Every structure is written in structure tokens, then in C-alpha cells.
Amino acid sequence: MRNINRYIMRQLAVPMLFIAFSLTGVIWLSQALKFVEQLINGLPVTTFLYLSLLLLPDILRYTLLLGLFFGTLFAFNKLYSDSELIVMWAAGLSKSALARPAIYLALIVTLIMYILGFILVPFGNRTVSEMRVAWQDSLAAVVLREGVFNTLTNDVTVYIREKTPAGEMLGILVHDERVPEKPVTYMAERGAFVKTDEGPRFIMNAGNLQEVSKKNAKLSLLYFDQYALDISQFEKKSGARWLSPDHRYVWELINPEDSERVQQEKPKLLSELNQRLVLPLYAVALVFIALAGVMGGEFARRGRGRQMGIAAAAGVLVLIGGMALFRVTSQPMLVYPLMYLLPIAAGAIGAYFAGGGRLRFLENRLDNDAVASGDAG
Known part of the structure; x- marks a missing residue:
């Protein structure tokens, strides 16, 4: 069983990392272009590379989610198309046993995302902001x-x-x-x-x-x-700077300084705190949705293209819904519970279908298509 778990995890890790790093590279390049003007104006290349690398944690929070989701869909669909999943089912392995490596990988990604959100993202955002302000305020940035x-x-x-x-x-x-x-x-x-x-x-x-x-x-x-x-x-005088929510560590969001600005921005601070707590939960939810698209229902020789399409659309919509909730700072008593409910409910529904739950309307449609094909033959 351990060998099977390791084998499936390898099949999952390769497409996940490929998708995540490809998306990260594209987004990172577009973000790094913000510093090109400073590079032309005399910013050292080493500083440019350091600033660019500090952007990676914030990007990875989202690309890891997308890589995990689409990597799981791709890997399990390949195992399904190559009949490897069928052989494992025939050997007596349950769907829950086959899904376990994907869940392990989702938990690892969840832990990584908490580390990114709690420590690396605020450190990167804060450092980039401080260095950009220092560079802009320095006369050397102009005359060099x-x-x-x-x-x-x-x-x-x-x-x-x-x-x-x-x-x-x-x-x-x-x-x-x-x-x-x-x-x-x-x-x-x-x-x-x-x-x-x-x-x-x-x-x-x-x-x-x-x-x-x-x-x-x-x-x-x-x-x-x-x-x-x-x-x-x-020389520009920066003065005391307000730390925006995405520049603060978690403990600074939980216990911010006592000031009038904090009272004004308190909804944004709470929204940022809840976002960092909730976002990693989508890793498990998206994996269950992907598994539902590949393992839900009975075996079909013609493949599971339609189920996978529905699962892909559902995962993207769930993620978009979560991002939309993160941007809402009004009516917190209604929005904050929804932030937590959405990934939990989506994961539970995905787990239900992945474990054998059925989409009756979809199965009826497939049966009708099969009958129609048989009659035509």
C-alpha cells in the first residue's frame, strides 16, 4: 500500500509542480517588470533580483492552489485513462484508499500556504515596500x-x-x-x-x-x-508609514496598535486576517472536487470528459467565489461565516461525490446518450 501511495503522489506532484511553477513564472515576470525603471536608473542587479524574489510567496499562495487542483485532475484522469485506477479497484483498493495520497498532498500544500501567509508573504510585502520607498526617497535613485x-x-x-x-x-x-x-x-x-x-x-x-x-x-x-x-x-521626507493589512504579520492583525487609523481600517484588517486563515482550506476542498470529477460514479469506457469539465468549472467557480468574499469588507457578520462555509461545504460535497455519491441528472443524461448511440448503430 505504501508503494501505491508513493506512486500516486509522484504522479500528482509532477503536474502540480509544473502547473504551479509555470503560472508563478508568468506572474512573477509581470510583477518584476515594475522594478525595471529603477534598474535602469541605477538599482543594483542583486537588489533587483532580491526584490523580485520577495514577490514569490504572495504569488505562490494562489499558483499552488491552481497547480494542486488541475494537477490532481490531470494525474487521476491519466491513471483512469490508462486503466491503472481500474486495476487498483479490481485489486480490492477502495476509492478512499486511492484518494488518500491526494489528500496527503493537499494537507502538505495547506501547511505550506499557512507558512506563506503567516510569515513569508507579509515579510516579502513589507520588505519590498520599505526598499521601494527608500529607493524613491534617495537622491541617488535620480542622479546616479x-x-x-x-x-x-x-x-x-x-x-x-x-x-x-x-x-x-x-x-x-x-x-x-x-x-x-x-x-x-x-x-x-x-x-x-x-x-x-x-x-x-x-x-x-x-x-x-x-x-x-x-x-x-x-x-x-x-x-x-x-x-x-x-x-x-x-530629499523626500517619508515620515511614519501606515502598515497596510497585507504588510502585517498575523499577530499584528490580531492585536493592532491603538490609533484612529486602525479604527477606520479595522474591517480591512479583519478581512485580511480571515483570508489568511481560510485560503489554505481551499487546498483540501479543491482536491475533493477534482477527485469527484475523476472517481465519482461508475466506470465509463468512454472516459469522464464531461464529469471532469463539470469538476473543473466547479473548482474555478468556488475559488472565484472565495476571492470575491475576501474583497467584501462590509457586513462582516454575514461575510466572515461565508468565508469559512464555502471551502468546507465545497470540500464536503466533493468528498461525497468522490466517495460514490451520484449526480442523478448527469447519469440520466449519459444513459440517454448511450441509448441513442445504440439505436443509431
């Missing part, structure tokens, strides 16, 4: 582009010829027109951004300062070995 004129503000333009791996900039030009009557142009051989106690500074070395007085058309030229340009006024 090489070979182009970068607009710091409407009145300040910066040009960098080259940037070294150590972060030093070569061939610097800064044109400052914040005082329209006396525009200033800074030129330096090299420079770098530094953080000081007084704020960020742009340190330029071996250069000159050119100031033009438009009033009397006079040019003032000053050579310097080192010049510190105060750029604190350009």
Missing part, C-alpha cells in the same frame, strides 16, 4: 543615471558621466537655477553622495563654481579642491 541629464527639480539639473562600482561619480555637472537672477553651474572631476549629521551632502572634488549675475552680465569663477553641496531640501 549615467550619461544623461537628470532633473532633480525644475530648477536643478545634474549630469554624471560615469559611476564606479564603489559608488564614486566621475565627470559631474550641476546646473542650479533656484535663484533666477544668479544661476550657478558646478563642474567637478569626481564626487559622491554622503550622509552627515546635518543631512545629505553632495561632495564634489577638483572642480569649479560658475555664477552668472544676469543683472550686470558678470561671471564669477571659483575653483575648489572640495565643495559640499547641501541637498537636504531635495
Whole structure:
């Protein structure tokens, strides 16, 4: 029996992982494109890859469900079409025994999804958000582009010829027109951004300062070995940030801080908490629906295409219904019980049909088709 369980689990794992990773790759690529602009603007490749990988846990929560569901349908239909299930039934194995490997796999996926939802997803979302804010707020995100004129503000333009791996900039030009009557142009051989106690500074070395007085058309030229340009006024001030529900760990959803914003957003916090608790339950529910499509009813030589089509549609509709309930934050006393009832009821109905329950209207239709085919012959 153990050998059969391992064999069926291998048959299930291959299509499940293929579907899950294929969907994950497509979605991950579309999400990673959000960081391409920052990559062009000077974001290190390693940071780009790290940010992209942090998106995976949130994507995997849904692709694992779809992979498990359609992988189960595919694997059991293949076993059925190859008559392997028929041989196992004839050998005395019950439907519940044959379904056990799929249920084991569903429980493993459920556990993985709880780990993703409780720890990895909020960690990834929070880290991505913090790094994006830090990058957007950093002046280096603007001026570190090489070979182009970068607009710091409407009145300040910066040009960098080259940037070294150590972060030093070569061939610097800064044109400052914040005082329209006396525009200033800074030129330096090299420079770098530094953080000081007084704020960020742009340190330029071996250069000159050119100031033009438009009033009397006079040019003032000053050579310097080192010049510190105060750029604190350009740096964005993020201030305290509100942690959105999908950025919070479970314990932060259960016991949030006491603030006016929390009271306003409490329905969203509760909805996010219930979503993380409920979503993994769909793994078992979807497996039972898939099993009902392949193992429900009696053996049919012409295959189970219609039953599988109904099971696939039912599984997708159940998942769509669950996603819709997750988005509803009004009338929580009605919605939250439905969140839990839907996967439990869907799983129970699927288990009933997978264990031998019958769809009378479907069987009658199949019998009529068989009779019609016989008469035609």
C-alpha cells in the first residue's frame, strides 16, 4: 500500500509542480517588470533580483492552489485513462484508499500556504515596500543615471558621466537655477553622495563654481579642491508609514496598535486576517472536487470528459467565489461565516461525490446518450 501511495503522489506532484511553477513564472515576470525603471536608473542587479524574489510567496499562495487542483485532475484522469485506477479497484483498493495520497498532498500544500501567509508573504510585502520607498526617497535613485541629464527639480539639473562600482561619480555637472537672477553651474572631476549629521551632502572634488549675475552680465569663477553641496531640501521626507493589512504579520492583525487609523481600517484588517486563515482550506476542498470529477460514479469506457469539465468549472467557480468574499469588507457578520462555509461545504460535497455519491441528472443524461448511440448503430 505504501508503494501505491508513493506512486500516486509522484504522479500528482509532477503536474502540480509544473502547473504551479509555470503560472508563478508568468506572474512573477509581470510583477518584476515594475522594478525595471529603477534598474535602469541605477538599482543594483542583486537588489533587483532580491526584490523580485520577495514577490514569490504572495504569488505562490494562489499558483499552488491552481497547480494542486488541475494537477490532481490531470494525474487521476491519466491513471483512469490508462486503466491503472481500474486495476487498483479490481485489486480490492477502495476509492478512499486511492484518494488518500491526494489528500496527503493537499494537507502538505495547506501547511505550506499557512507558512506563506503567516510569515513569508507579509515579510516579502513589507520588505519590498520599505526598499521601494527608500529607493524613491534617495537622491541617488535620480542622479546616479549615467550619461544623461537628470532633473532633480525644475530648477536643478545634474549630469554624471560615469559611476564606479564603489559608488564614486566621475565627470559631474550641476546646473542650479533656484535663484533666477544668479544661476550657478558646478563642474567637478569626481564626487559622491554622503550622509552627515546635518543631512545629505553632495561632495564634489577638483572642480569649479560658475555664477552668472544676469543683472550686470558678470561671471564669477571659483575653483575648489572640495565643495559640499547641501541637498537636504531635495530629499523626500517619508515620515511614519501606515502598515497596510497585507504588510502585517498575523499577530499584528490580531492585536493592532491603538490609533484612529486602525479604527477606520479595522474591517480591512479583519478581512485580511480571515483570508489568511481560510485560503489554505481551499487546498483540501479543491482536491475533493477534482477527485469527484475523476472517481465519482461508475466506470465509463468512454472516459469522464464531461464529469471532469463539470469538476473543473466547479473548482474555478468556488475559488472565484472565495476571492470575491475576501474583497467584501462590509457586513462582516454575514461575510466572515461565508468565508469559512464555502471551502468546507465545497470540500464536503466533493468528498461525497468522490466517495460514490451520484449526480442523478448527469447519469440520466449519459444513459440517454448511450441509448441513442445504440439505436443509431
